[in-house]
Amino acid sequence: MSNNEIGILSVLEKKLKGKNIQIQPGILGTATIQASPSTLKTVVKAMLDADEKTALTAITGLDLGANIDVLYHVRTSTEFFTIRAEVPKEKPVITTITDLIPGAAFHELEVTDLFGVVFEGHPSPGRLVLPENWPDDVFPLRKDVKASEVKLKPLPAAETPSPEDAKLVKIIIGPQHPALLEPEKFAVTVEGETVRKVEPRIGYVHRGVEKASEGKTYIQGVYLVERICGICNSCHATGYVESVEKILKTQIPARAQYLRTIILELNRLHSHMLTIGHAGLEIGYETLFQYMWRDREPIMDLTELVTGNRVVSSSMTVGGVRRDLKETDIPKIKSTLTDLRKKMPFYRNLYENEISIKMRMQKVGTLSREDAIKLCVVGPVARASGVDIDVRKDVPYEAYGEIPFNMITRKEGDTWARMMVRIDEIEESIKIIEYGLDHLPAGPIRVKVPRVVPAGEAVVRVEAPRGELFYYVKSNGTTMPERVKVRTPTFANIPSFLKTAIGESIADVPANFVSLDPCFSCTDR
Amino acid sequence: MVNITTWARLKSPWVLHFNSGACNGCDIEIVALLTPKYDVERFGIKLEPSPRHADVLLTTGVVTEQCAERLKRIYEQMPQPKFVVAIGACACSGGVFNGNYNVVGGVDKVIPVNAYIPGCPPRPEAIIDGVVKLLGALEASTKEVKPDVKQ
Numbered sequence: 001m002s003n004n005e006i007g008i009l010s011v012l013e014k015k016l017k018g019k020n021i022q023i024q025p026g027i028l029g030t031a032t033i034q035a036s037p038s039t040l041k042t043v044v045k046a047m048l049d050a051d052e053k054t055a056l057t058a059i060t061g062l063d064l065g066a067n068i069d070v071l072y073h074v075r076t077s078t079e080f081f082t083i084r085a086e087v088p089k090e091k092p093v094i095t096t097i098t099d100l101i102p103g104a105a106f107h108e109l110e111v112t113d114l115f116g117v118v119f120e121g122h123p124s125p126g127r128l129v130l131p132e133n134w135p136d137d138v139f140p141l142r143k144d145v146k147a148s149e150v151k152l153k154p155l156p157a158a159e160t161p162s163p164e165d166a167k168l169v170k171i172i173i174g175p176q177h178p179a180l181l182e183p184e185k186f187a188v189t190v191e192g193e194t195v196r197k198v199e200p201r202i203g204y205v206h207r208g209v210e211k212a213s214e215g216k217t218y219i220q221g222v223y224l225v226e227r228i229c230g231i232c233n234s235c236h237a238t239g240y241v242e243s244v245e246k247i248l249k250t251q252i253p254a255r256a257q258y259l260r261t262i263i264l265e266l267n268r269l270h271s272h273m274l275t276i277g278h279a280g281l282e283i284g285y286e287t288l289f290q291y292m293w294r295d296r297e298p299i300m301d302l303t304e305l306v307t308g309n310r311v312v313s314s315s316m317t318v319g320g321v322r323r324d325l326k327e328t329d330i331p332k333i334k335s336t337l338t339d340l341r342k343k344m345p346f347y348r349n350l351y352e353n354e355i356s357i358k359m360r361m362q363k364v365g366t367l368s369r370e371d372a373i374k375l376c377v378v379g380p381v382a383r384a385s386g387v388d389i390d391v392r393k394d395v396p397y398e399a400y401g402e403i404p405f406n407m408i409t410r411k412e413g414d415t416w417a418r419m420m421v422r423i424d425e426i427e428e429s430i431k432i433i434e435y436g437l438d439h440l441p442a443g444p445i446r447v448k449v450p451r452v453v454p455a456g457e458a459v460v461r462v463e464a465p466r467g468e469l470f471y472y473v474k475s476n477g478t479t480m481p482e483r484v485k486v487r488t489p490t491f492a493n494i495p496s497f498l499k500t501a502i503g504e505s506i507a508d509v510p511a512n513f514v515s516l517d518p519c520f521s522c523t524d525r
Numbered sequence: 526m527v528n529i530t531t532w533a534r535l536k537s538p539w540v541l542h543f544n545s546g547a548c549n550g551c552d553i554e555i556v557a558l559l560t561p562k563y564d565v566e567r568f569g570i571k572l573e574p575s576p577r578h579a580d581v582l583l584t585t586g587v588v589t590e591q592c593a594e595r596l597k598r599i600y601e602q603m604p605q606p607k608f609v610v611a612i613g614a615c616a617c618s619g620g621v622f623n624g625n626y627n628v629v630g631g632v633d634k635v636i637p638v639n640a641y642i643p644g645c646p647p648r649p650e651a652i653i654d655g656v657v658k659l660l661g662a663l664e665a666s667t668k669e670v671k672p673d674v675k676q
Contacts, residue, residue, distance in 0.1 A: 130627065131589075131590045131591040131627070132591075133590075134590075134627075140626045140627070145626075147624060147625055147626040148624065148626075150626050152590060155594060175592070175595050176543055176576070176595065176599055177574075181542075181544060181549070181552050181553075181556070182544050182547075182549065182552070183543070183544055183545065183546075183592055183595065203591055204546070204589060204591045204592050204595075205544075205546045205547070205586070205589060205592075206546075206589060206591070206627050207546055207587060207589060207622045207625055207627065207628050208622075208625035208626045208627050208628065209622075209625070211625065211626060212621075212622065212624075212625045223621065224621050227548045227550070227615075227620070227621050227622075227645070228548060229548055229549055229550075230547075230548040230549040230550020230551070230552070230553060230646060231549050231550070231553060233548075233550070274553065289560075290560055290561055293556070293557065293560035293561070293562075294560060294561040294562060296560075297557070297560075297562045300557075310554075310646075310648060311550045311553065311554060311646050312548075312550050312645055312646065519549060521546075521547065521548045521549045521586075
């Protein structure tokens with residue numbers, strides 16, 4: 001809100017003048033700021049001072065041969081900046097920015113794991129996505145590492161719990177646990193019933209998608225990135241193809257833009273409904289889960305009607321979409337959405353008035369607005385804490401710029417508010433789809449694009465159901481990308497759980513956790 | 526006794542779901558099985574949180590290096606006789622992730638698999654069909670074994 005495009009850029013230019021820092025406007029967001037390891041913190045500090053909503057979106061590593069380029073992607077209220085700093089491969093050391101932006105901790109660990117860049121002063125160094133028995137001197141995303149040649153170390157012996165304090169008990173949740181659909185481990189230290197510490201161990205689903213996409217053509221890549229996450233697959237595909245289209249400077253037809261928007265919103269509908277039901281299951285309210293999933297099935301049928309598949313839709317492609325919508329299907333879609341709209345007040349009423357839901361969710365896992373910004377959280381989690389960020393509004397992509405809808409925010413910041421944001425967003429999604437169907441432009445659904453993509457790089461942000469999804473694609477003038485970086489919304493949201501769970505009852509952990517709508521296949525990639 | 530346990534196993538198999546590196550696509554389809562539209566409880570199939578109570582292990586996704594040990598442990602914790610169903614292209618063969626670093630491959634690289642259900646993800650109907658076929662095969666095999674055979 002505070003600065004418009006020219007505003008914040010000129011503020012930065014004024015602040016960073018004479019410090020040997022180049023600002024190149026229009027590249028990778030609003031501008032690329034060429035810094036060095038020594039001036040990096042100055043730039044970050046200047047950005048934090050210029051806009052109170054400055055947060056880190058991602059840190060990308062790039063293997064340049066002799067050097068490793070570290071790209072800090074930073075978002076402000078309305079803008080997006082990339083700060084670059086190169087470190088030599090022999091001694092890849094850079095100072096941490098976690099003291100300025102606490103939410104950078106996970107991002108830095110990931111770059112350490114995958115590129116071997118050491119962040120001096122990091123508060124909790126250690127493995128993040130790679131297994132404990134991964135060799136210490138192999139960094140999988142460096143170009144000289146062959147995926148098939150990595151030999152793992154023998155498994156470390158099971159650690160014996162250290163008796164730090166007799167009052168504290170360590171409870172291990174996961175990797176196989178009824179409350180988690182996915183394998184991740186959280187070691188929760190409790191004193192009585194109060195949580196004192198949460199230690200996450202993610203990486204159980206790390207499949208090396210970023211490395212694998214470097215060996216796939218741009219067309220194959222779409223199918224690979226879709227399988228990062230089965231729930232928000234269309235968002236991943238959109239992020240990837242939009243990046244490639246940006247490098248190609250291709251404008252896709254208006255009809256394709258609308259069709260993509262409709263598919264993305266169907267994705268959001270089924271994802272939000274899934275979570276609203278799942279939250280019921282976690283607090284022992286199974287009826288809510290069964291009811292919600294019953295009402296979710298028609299949306300799955302609509303996805304199948306529009307894209308041909310229930311779950312992984314495979315409908316996006318570079319240059320447009322692969323399948324047109326039949327005119328005769330539109331009434332069916334509309335009537336299903338009308339049915340859903342009629343059912344939603346029931347769930348809203350349930351969440352607002354049902355005593356057991358209120359007792360289990362209200363004032364649980366409260367995240368303040370300041371913390372939400374500091375920890376760089378995104379999506380419904382940020383919006384429930386009063387941070388008004390939504391990529392669909394901030395940087396409209398596809399047809400979102402032409403479609404009227406409201407951004408839902410709440411002030412409470414607790415588990416309940418995060419679920420309420422999703423309930424209200426369902427209504428907005430229905431509105432978007434209906435508008436899209438009513439104003440669907442005629443014309444082709446895709447344009448022909450060359451297989452060889454010229455050298456270049458692009459960043460794209462998409463609002464996935466769980467929040468801002470970030471894609472960075474670099475091409476080197478061949479049929480395959482040189483680097484694909486994905487930062488998924490759950491990756492950004494987990495730090496908020498680690499903070500809010502502290503001091504609360506162990507019994508509140510599942511409800512608090514599921515309100516983030518965690519998706520670990522996204523997180524680990 | 527043997528007859529009763531076989532009957533119970535066929536009429537009400539308890540299944541355990543483990544995701545060893547899946548994208549959630551297959552997982553949400555398994556959860557959808559439990560909900561009113563598909564409702565596998567009508568076949569007596571019940572999702573069970575503990576490996577020690579489970580008859581059938583439904584696995585989804587490729588096996589990552591970090592999960593391989595855990596998958597083996599879960600399999601070993603299950604009581605005999607136990608059955609494994611690999612759901613989805615990744616669990617069957619590794620799918621698109623085959624050959625990546627940190628990926629072991631399909632589930633059968635780590636534990637023996639009784640039934641494969643391909644698809645990306647397989648439809649809930651296909652999963653029901655697979656599990657029911659497994660039960661059919663199980664019934665046929667138990668008929669072959671005479672209960673009074675001393676081993």
